[in-house]
Amino acid sequence: MASACIDIYVKLPTGKAIELQHLPSETVRQITQKIADSEKVRENRVRLKYQGKIIDKSKTIQYLGICSETILKADIVFPQDVAVTIRFLDAEHHVTFQTVDTLADLHQQITALTGLSEAEQLIKSGNAPFNRRDLILTDIGVTGGSVLSVTKKPTKTPGANTENANENNEVNEDLKEELLSTFDSRGRPVDVVFCFDTTGSMYSVLTNVRQKLNEICSRLISDIPGIRIGIIANGDYCDSEVYVVRYVDLTTDVRALCDFANNVPPTGGGGNGGEAYEWALRRAQQLDWGEDSAKALVMIGDEPPHHKHYTDQKLFWKDELDVLVGMGVKVYGVQAMYESRSTPFYQELALRSSGFYLKLKDFRLITDMFLAVCYREADDGQFETFAEEVKKEGRMTEDTKLFLDELNKQSQADPVAEKEEREKRYVDEGWWDPYLVEHELPKYFYNQETDHWVTTPSTNRPSSATNSRVQVLPIISVQPSYMPSDPKRKSRLRKILGFFKKE
Template identity: 45%
Template sequence: MATNGTEVYIKLPTGRSSRYDIYPSQVIRTLCERVAQEENVKANQVSLKYQGKILDPSKTVSHYGVRVETILKAEILVPQNLDIIIRMEDGEKTEEMVISNLEPVSYLFEKISGKFDIPSSRLQIKIEGRNLQFSGTRLVDAGIARGSIVVVCKKPELTAAATVNGASEESQMDEATRQNVLSSFNAKGKRVEVAFSFDTTGSMYGYLREVRQKLRQCCTRLLQDIPNIRISIIAQGDYCDSESQYAVRILDLTSDVQSLVDFANNVPATSGGDSPECYELVLKKTQELDWSEDSAKALVVIGDLHPHPPSYTDQHISWRDELDVLTGLGVKVYGVQAGNSGPSGLFYRELSRVSGGCHLKLSDMDVITDMFLAVCYNVGEGDMLENFEKELEETGNMTNQKLKMFQQLKEMPESRPSDSVSHRQNNTQREQLREPWWDFSLDTQTSPKYCYKADEDKWLPPSVVSTTLSAASLSLNVVSRKTSSSIRRIKGKDKCTIM
């Protein structure tokens, strides 16, 4: 029977998946209760994740943009009693407390309120410099562990004079929230992982050359602002470059600045050959990066052309399929369109639309370094992007092109569109282009231009692969004939001896 609910799938720790119908207005706790009943555990033991993010049981399904056929991941938490220390910020009072790791943060507020005789509404609680907000988030998900030190302070009481002067409690809370966001990237904060793919064919190599001039400075700054950030650099040529250089060369996600600098300085330019480039291979290879499960993930594809259709290689790589896989992994793709790409611009818009990323246009090469920083700050969220924009304005380094870049980043959707029709089915809204790389129904080529040689990790023309295989087969036949002749001679010799 049809319902107006949202059908979601939850992958259980055993590997089994269950299907549930839930209304967008219902809270996540409802799903936790259903999983708990099925797994025979308590509801507060069930932790649900979407795109690597832990869902607050008290928030609604629509709050997280959960859409039809979304796959959530369930984890069963083990109850533990935590011995924590509660300390007043002025040092006047310190208390020890035992509390379950599965209790919500709101329960901690109530306990502290009772112990210190402070109304919950006037409590401000910090752990490792982060402000904890009154919420249904479990303590374990909020980063509280055995031995944690919770710092408590009493917010000033709101007075009429304060209201007249504009120093309201609301403004103080805004500042507290801002500090919470900025401090959330400490050692126990959420990881930020960004992979930058540079087209190294022809004139596009200049973008990588421009970035590497300030790469050490950029990475050092990012690690100071977002300590948990890891960066990957991908150099992308084309299949025709594989035999002499590379089709795709990758430095995995790392926080080692020297490794990033060395890779960028040493990777050579490629020719690219024909007009399309192997962007589809980049989307496929990016899936193999060492992505963390609980991280904000992004892939930045910088190019000026479009991908090949599936028939171009014997592996039939579909950029649409690979984009779907990345999106399922929680990777937002930033399609960075360099120069005037014409119809190829549809590719960069589609990358961003499907994954919930951002489509950026770059007409000037000197913007690339600031874009490198801006994207990382945007993935990290909070006020970092806004602060970086203000910095460029105050130092006189803002340009019209950079202003456009910031505007495009601000217009980026918070999450992937949650409409009930997938991008695969929504052909009426998709822009039409009669090209085989865009419309696969026009991809009628039957013979691939390149074949993958797995033992050498190279892409070669079919004629070269056939010649190599024929030579190997001939060599094998010669060895086989020699072996057979030797066996026959030995057998003949034995017969003579017997006679």
């Protein structure tokens, strides 16, 4: 009988990787306990990151969407002194703690200073309360110079409805703050890559951008500390002598971005009812995405992708998209022109990655869309400020309002219901359903040595798509945990991690 356990890989701070097996119903704390035992440290000093975010140890593996062959990153917090000010009534107490001390240690110190029992203490830093006593001070945001306010909790008085109501409100506020802190992603670096279709008339989108690119990038880098921008130019396989995909990696170098945009030539495109968007999605996986950054890929085009059997590499856009999703990349599907048959492609890019689907009817609006997307990803109120600026300066056309309204929406969908709905969606096209074209012969062949696509197979080309993917780091598996693990993929993951199982 097959085991219900799933394989999870954990990269340790030393660079070593370990392989663990856990049931989906187990909590993350059971993973960190094994790591703590292995590294001979207390469990609460171990933190795990998934897609760049520290994950809640109390949640189950299944709840967090951690699938078989997921790669997690472990951090171990080391002791450091932190000077903290504790305010109670009119007095201030200056105390030194260590980063690995727990909230329970803090409670004990406050009891010694104020005489309040732990049950009587209400501790806040700013407006945020501290509720989880097992966390270490680093994880609740206590750093050198932190000021903690301590008050005495109101006592319950039987029959005092007003007081009870106030206390309930206080508890609700505490819970709300704790929940909000779980989802707060502000202050993270921002990585945004814009992928432009450069075939035929679509090249004019990039032309519109480069006219103001220096001004746009300089403004964004000034307004959004830590933002990096990348640009991908996307042709088709028939354009291989020019390029199929060319890019400038994520950078803060405005000159490099402008030089690329000004010098990248147009491509012709095949006029064959599709473009090499699946290859652009593959190439996007190789960019220098920051581990802890908010990541977004903006795909701008008008056609659907090619079907899976169009090349010998059997590139399927949904598979390539899922790898990006596993890396934590959100995709904006921006559909230009009025090609309705390609609409499901751009919608699916957004839905599958929790991104946004936008329509670009007027190419002149691309510069405002460029800015709006970056401000939306920064997530610190700058998007609203930018929208107001557009309105005041008279740039708020009907089309501009449409994409700004769409970007302003907050995702309230139930992820389970959304997934079920997505699985029901079907398009009777080969680029959507590979089974419709499974007997098609490839039209293009990839030469790994020259990084070119040709119409005749090379005698020394790789024998399979798997061999040609060795340069792409598959950060995370996207297969559901109930699916059988692919032995070849597992072997490749272990090789990438430099993992050797102890005998």
